[in-house]
Amino acid sequence: MFRVSRKPAIDTTAKLVVVAVGMFAFVFVVMVPLYNVLCDALGINGKTSGQAYTAAQSGVDESREITIQFVATNNEGMPWEFGPGDRIMKVHPGAANTTIFHARNPLPEAMVAQAIPSVSPSRAAEYFHKTECFCFNQQPLDGETSAEMPLQFIIDRDLPRDIRTITLSYTLFDVTAMAGDAVATR
Amino acid sequence: MGDHAHGPAKGLSRWLFTTNHKDIGTMYLWFSFAMFILGGSFAMIIRAELFQPGMQLVEPGFFNQMTTLHGLVMVFGAIMPSFVGLANWMIPMMIGAPDMALPRMNNWSFWILPPAFLMLASTLFMEGGAPGFGWTFYAPLSTTYAPPSVTFFIFAIHILGLSSIMGSINIIATVMNMRAPGMSYMKMPLFVWTWLITAFLLVAVMPVLAGAVTMMLMDIHFGTSFFSAAGGGDPVLFQHIFWFFGHPEVYIIILPAFGVVSQIIPAFARKPLFGYDSMVYATAAIAFLSFIVWAHHMYTVGMPIAGELFFMYATMLIAVPTGVKVFNWVTTMWRGSLSFETPMLFCIGFLILFTIGGFTGLMLSIAPADFQYHDSYFVVAHFHYVMVAGAVFSMSAAVYYWLPKWCGRMYNETMGKTHFWISFIGFNITFFPQHFVGLAGMPRRIPDYALQFADFNMMSSIGAFIYGASQILFLYNVVATIVSGKPVSDDKVWDGAEGLEWTVPTPAPYHTFEVPPKIDPAHAHT
Numbered sequence: 001m002f003r004v005s006r007k008p009a010i011d012t013t014a015k016l017v018v019v020a021v022g023m024f025a026f027v028f029v030v031m032v033p034l035y036n037v038l039c040d041a042l043g044i045n046g047k048t049s050g051q052a053y054t055a056a057q058s059g060v061d062e063s064r065e066i067t068i069q070f071v072a073t074n075n076e077g078m079p080w081e082f083g084p085g086d087r088i089m090k091v092h093p094g095a096a097n098t099t100i101f102h103a104r105n106p107l108p109e110a111m112v113a114q115a116i117p118s119v120s121p122s123r124a125a126e127y128f129h130k131t132e133c134f135c136f137n138q139q140p141l142d143g144e145t146s147a148e149m150p151l152q153f154i155i156d157r158d159l160p161r162d163i164r165t166i167t168l169s170y171t172l173f174d175v176t177a178m179a180g181d182a183v184a185t186r
Numbered sequence: 187m188g189d190h191a192h193g194p195a196k197g198l199s200r201w202l203f204t205t206n207h208k209d210i211g212t213m214y215l216w217f218s219f220a221m222f223i224l225g226g227s228f229a230m231i232i233r234a235e236l237f238q239p240g241m242q243l244v245e246p247g248f249f250n251q252m253t254t255l256h257g258l259v260m261v262f263g264a265i266m267p268s269f270v271g272l273a274n275w276m277i278p279m280m281i282g283a284p285d286m287a288l289p290r291m292n293n294w295s296f297w298i299l300p301p302a303f304l305m306l307a308s309t310l311f312m313e314g315g316a317p318g319f320g321w322t323f324y325a326p327l328s329t330t331y332a333p334p335s336v337t338f339f340i341f342a343i344h345i346l347g348l349s350s351i352m353g354s355i356n357i358i359a360t361v362m363n364m365r366a367p368g369m370s371y372m373k374m375p376l377f378v379w380t381w382l383i384t385a386f387l388l389v390a391v392m393p394v395l396a397g398a399v400t401m402m403l404m405d406i407h408f409g410t411s412f413f414s415a416a417g418g419g420d421p422v423l424f425q426h427i428f429w430f431f432g433h434p435e436v437y438i439i440i441l442p443a444f445g446v447v448s449q450i451i452p453a454f455a456r457k458p459l460f461g462y463d464s465m466v467y468a469t470a471a472i473a474f475l476s477f478i479v480w481a482h483h484m485y486t487v488g489m490p491i492a493g494e495l496f497f498m499y500a501t502m503l504i505a506v507p508t509g510v511k512v513f514n515w516v517t518t519m520w521r522g523s524l525s526f527e528t529p530m531l532f533c534i535g536f537l538i539l540f541t542i543g544g545f546t547g548l549m550l551s552i553a554p555a556d557f558q559y560h561d562s563y564f565v566v567a568h569f570h571y572v573m574v575a576g577a578v579f580s581m582s583a584a585v586y587y588w589l590p591k592w593c594g595r596m597y598n599e600t601m602g603k604t605h606f607w608i609s610f611i612g613f614n615i616t617f618f619p620q621h622f623v624g625l626a627g628m629p630r631r632i633p634d635y636a637l638q639f640a641d642f643n644m645m646s647s648i649g650a651f652i653y654g655a656s657q658i659l660f661l662y663n664v665v666a667t668i669v670s671g672k673p674v675s676d677d678k679v680w681d682g683a684e685g686l687e688w689t690v691p692t693p694a695p696y697h698t699f700e701v702p703p704k705i706d707p708a709h710a711h712t
Contacts, residue, residue, distance in 0.1 A: 031397075032401075178417060
């Protein structure tokens with residue numbers, strides 16, 4: 001057994017200090033990344049991937065039609081007008097689809113927003129592939145201007161057959177204060 | 187020896203600079219009792235407000251501060267330091283060691299506690315008030331929406347976490363290195379065993395708590411987004427980290443209580459503890475399981491069904507080693523020559539009420555049922571049955587049991603028994619009705635409630651005042667014993683008591699076991 005000190009009590013203490021420091025580090029270097037990786041990989045909490053989807057889909061599954069519902073919510077204190085261009089779309093798995101979200105900044109000053117997606121049922125999150133999304137980046141808007149923000153997505157052909165309706169919800173956060181920091185990962 | 191000092195130093199410096207495990211244990215015990223009174227008075231304000239429906243006495247914001255501080259002060263200020271104090275007093279005397287392994291660190295781990303709680307209590311007088319986000323301080327309530335005083339709260343948690351880590355390292359170093367020759371691990375008294383395992387839990391999870399509050403600090407002041415969805419973080423992450431600490435924490439609180447009960451029941455049943463080995467293994471099993479059940483506190487956050495099932499079954503599994511323990515205590519009493527002095531009464535009270543708390547815990551572990559019970563008064567009733575009737579009752583038992591050894595005077599038995607019965611009745615009047623209002627849908631942490639809960643809440647409040655008042659009797663009894671109790675001179679204060687602590691003179695001299703005692707190799711565990 002490795003010994004730090006010839007005094008047994010000091011030896012035990014030194015090892016336990018290493019354990020305590022290690023557990024403190026464990027929170028930051030293991031728990032946080034592991035949580036994010038697991039949520040991304042398993043779609044827990046309805047999280048969709050923060051990266052654009054690039055893999056090719058082999059053909060369109062015309063045998064079934066999936067109803068996609070879009071929901072837009074403003075986080076507390078966010079003054080923008082924010083809403084989906086289409087409230088409902090009917091799509092085939094494997095097909096590439098495009099829609100837009102409207103946003104308008106009613107205040108005189110420029111602001112930066114960040115949209116956070118969530119998919120329900122959460123089981124569907126890993127089958128909801130976005131090839132382009134305004135939620136990948138922070139969205140700046142000058143005062144009293146509006147914008148149309150694009151969203152392109154593909155529903156995976158492997159989507160479980162019992163899922164017929166998917167709801168994609170965006171919550172819009174005001175990140176003007178933290179804009180410029182490289183904190184947004186999705 | 188020559189001019190080597192044997193007695194304590196004089197005056198205030200004795201307490202400030204002491205490295206004596208008995209002095210430090212005494213300070214821990216008195217400090218924790220002071221915190222018990224402080225946290226108890228917060229509870230009295232809560233129950234006074236809830237005496238009748240409608241807003242009666244305090245503002246809703248202040249009510250939230252009371253529930254928050256009541257939880258924090260009781261968990262971190264009263265229960266945990268009281269058992270650390272007991273460990274300081276008893277572990278060296280139980281294993282035949284002259285003192286703790288790291289006496290100077292021992293002094294530090296106590297003396298950083300009072301400033302931490304002074305800081306926490308001072309937030310009550312700050313602009314924006316004290317933290318009001320519950321003792322579980324879920325983000326974003328404790329980050330985005332927190333009062334400015336949250337920074338002081340974070341610093342206080344850091345300090346008391348450091349104190350706990352130092353205290354537990356000291357206990358592990360003492361138990362592993364300073365046992366008298368011949369005292370193998372499986373001969374240690376069960377209180378020493380449960381504390382050894384508790385100390386390992388503390389070293390493992392207090393840094394996790396420190397990590398959680400550090401992340402809060404960084405989110406609030408340094409622009410990170412660990413718990414902020416806008417920046418790519420996730421508030422649910424906070425709950426996972428908190429309960430990864432929080433569930434082992436509840437066993438940190440209850441395992442030393444198990445140890446106390448395992449010492450006292452054999453003494454008053456006049457039989458050795460039944461199933462010593464299984465007690466040790468059950469304790470270790472509970473400690474291991476405590477790391478893999480944390481998400482049963484958060485069934486309603488939206489977990490995958492596989493997660494709910496895993497955490498449900500793992501949680502139910504804990505009932506097995508806990509059942510082993512309850513079985514062993516009952517079997518120790520079976521056909522024993524029982525007598526019912528105050529410590530034994532508190533242990534039997536513990537046994538009955540803790541088991542009720544265990545059963546309600548089993549109810550809460552059932553994920554589909556928990557959706558109904560979650561954040562209701564049923565949960566409040568459950569954890570007070572295990573925290574108060576579990577930890578606090580066993581602590582009262584410990585004080586009555588060892589007080590004659592500590593100060594060489596006998597407490598007033600009639601007053602002790604009166605304390606027990608008032609506590610037992612007051613406790614049940616307080617918390618038993620809370621099961622009913624909880625199942626009927628009364629949420630926890632609210633200052634007002636629907637009219638149909640009025641009668642049970644009034645009962646609860648009356649019970650709480652009775653229970654609170656009984657603690658004043660306890661304080662009086664202890665002080666009266668120390669000042670003018672009937673002197674006892676027998677080494678073995680209780681005829682059925684076993685263990686090395688009963689081989690030293692009464693009252694225990696300032697230094698004990700400067701020469702290690704001889705352990706009879708044929709003698710079983712003590």
